[in-house]
Amino acid sequence: MENFIYSIPTTIYFGKGQIEHVSQAVRPYGKKALIVYGGGSVKKNGIFDRVTEILEHEGIAWEELGGVEPNPRIETVRKGAEFCKAGNIEVVLPIGGGSTIDCAKIIAAGALYDGDAWDLVLDGKKIQAALPIVAVLTLAATGSEMDTAAVISDMASNNKLGTKSEHIRPKAAIMDPSYTETVNAWHTAAGTADIMSHILESYFSNAEGYMQDRMAEGLLKTCIQFGIRAVEHPDDYEARANLMWAGSWAINDFLKLGKLVPWSVHPMEHELSAYYDITHGAGLAILTPHWMRHVLNTRTVEKFRTYGVNVWDVPADLPSMEAAELAIKRTADYFKALGLPSRLSEVGIDEKYLEIMAEKSASRMKGTYVELTKDEILQIFKEAM
Ligand SMILES: NC(=O)c1ccc[n+]([C@@H]2O[C@H](COP(=O)([O-])OP(=O)(O)OC[C@H]3O[C@@H](n4cnc5c(N)ncnc54)[C@H](O)[C@@H]3O)[C@@H](O)[C@H]2O)c1
Numbered sequence: 001m002e003n004f005i006y007s008i009p010t011t012i013y014f015g016k017g018q019i020e021h022v023s024q025a026v027r028p029y030g031k032k033a034l035i036v037y038g039g040g041s042v043k044k045n046g047i048f049d050r051v052t053e054i055l056e057h058e059g060i061a062w063e064e065l066g067g068v069e070p071n072p073r074i075e076t077v078r079k080g081a082e083f084c085k086a087g088n089i090e091v092v093l094p095i096g097g098g099s100t101i102d103c104a105k106i107i108a109a110g111a112l113y114d115g116d117a118w119d120l121v122l123d124g125k126k127i128q129a130a131l132p133i134v135a136v137l138t139l140a141a142t143g144s145e146m147d148t149a150a151v152i153s154d155m156a157s158n159n160k161l162g163t164k165s166e167h168i169r170p171k172a173a174i175m176d177p178s179y180t181e182t183v184n185a186w187h188t189a190a191g192t193a194d195i196m197s198h199i200l201e202s203y204f205s206n207a208e209g210y211m212q213d214r215m216a217e218g219l220l221k222t223c224i225q226f227g228i229r230a231v232e233h234p235d236d237y238e239a240r241a242n243l244m245w246a247g248s249w250a251i252n253d254f255l256k257l258g259k260l261v262p263w264s265v266h267p268m269e270h271e272l273s274a275y276y277d278i279t280h281g282a283g284l285a286i287l288t289p290h291w292m293r294h295v296l297n298t299r300t301v302e303k304f305r306t307y308g309v310n311v312w313d314v315p316a317d318l319p320s321m322e323a324a325e326l327a328i329k330r331t332a333d334y335f336k337a338l339g340l341p342s343r344l345s346e347v348g349i350d351e352k353y354l355e356i357m358a359e360k361s362a363s364r365m366k367g368t369y370v371e372l373t374k375d376e377i378l379q380i381f382k383e384a385m
Pocket residue numbers: 038039041069070071072096097098099100102138139140141142143144147149150151179180181182183184187191194251280281
């Protein structure tokens with residue numbers, strides 16, 4: 001295990017009705033909040049009204065910025081950062097899924113930055129400060145409510161990039177699983193695949209971390225059990241609660257501390273979303289089994305065997321390669337059972353940009369579990385067509 005510093009300071013208010021703590025969460029950080037949200041469902045389901053009622057009761061002023069897109073755009077970030085600067089905003093309060101929270105994170109950083117917010121997406125080191133962020137989560141997937149990352153798109157240049165900084169980790173998050181009962185089957189399934197992918201990206205690492213890996217396997221089993229349950233029974237609170245909490249722990253750094261490794265499948269998926277604006281989790285579900293098959297070799301086979309035995313109940317007495325292949329098959333079958341696509345062509349992706357997408361993702365493969373060249377990524381894309 002490598003050296004690390006553990007600090008995951010986000011305060012979590014988890015469970016039914018925890019929105020009542022929103023003023024307690026915001027008050028330490030300021031008296032004027034910018035509420036950021038997406039398409040407006042938070043206005044229909046009453047969450048927005050309840051938040052504003054509580055803030056007003058506590059004397060906390062608020063402004064609003066709606067319309068954050070799934071795969072949030074840099075234009076919306078710029079607008080939000082300007083809004084904060086002009087309106088003397090002290091706290092940023094996103095209500096929504098990962099897109100809304102990610103957008104709010106770079107708005108918060110952009111508010112304290114003199115240049116263009118895209119600089120902060122290109123280089124996380126340029127994020128030297130950010131307004132405090134208090135997130136209200138409505139969808140279990142990205143873990144953005146408790147992590148240091150944000151993913152922003154510039155569709156004009158076909159770039160979707162992740163950036164990172166400790167400054168944008170939310171100070172607090174309200175996580176009421178009952179909010180996620182209205183998430184449709186598609187986004188519930190895609191969210192589950194996203195959570196599983198975050199866990200797998202840390203699990204398949206060249207560094208040792210026995211404890212982290214056993215925790216990862218437990219989280220994966222949680223997703224496998226409750227992802228399908230939430231798809232089939234949207235109002236199953238226990239399923240929603242387990243998915244939501246697993247989503248945070250999948251990516252809040254805990255699993256990767258001591259075994260840090262750059263991720264493999266996410267850089268490839270970001271290219272798909274940048275060129276075709278597809279749902280992130282669906283892209284991951286398509287690519288992950290193909291990536292697994294490609295990196296399975298005599299060096300990695302034992303790790304895949306362990307994954308199969310501990311996560312998918314693959315018989316321990318099978319020969320290693322057979323066990324590893326069965327583990328990959330069960331991964332692919334599970335994504336299908338969730339109702340997710342298994343081919344790029346199913347989400348409208350054609351051959352047009354495969355080369356450029358492979359080239360761009362290859363530039364981010366240094367130090368990954370199995371370093372892939374542009375040609376190998378192209379092969380994975382083609383196998384996934
Ligand atoms: N910050 C990170 O660490 C991180 C990690 C992985 C992915 N991402 C990024 O996050 C984005 C995806 O976020 P996401 O998967 O949370 O989805 P999302 O925020 O894009 O939301 C998906 C859809 O679900 C709707 N929705 C949200 N909550 C709802 C509710 N309670 N009921 C009904 N509908 C609801 C939204 O309006 C939207 O239409 C992508 O851009 C992805 O690249 C970020």
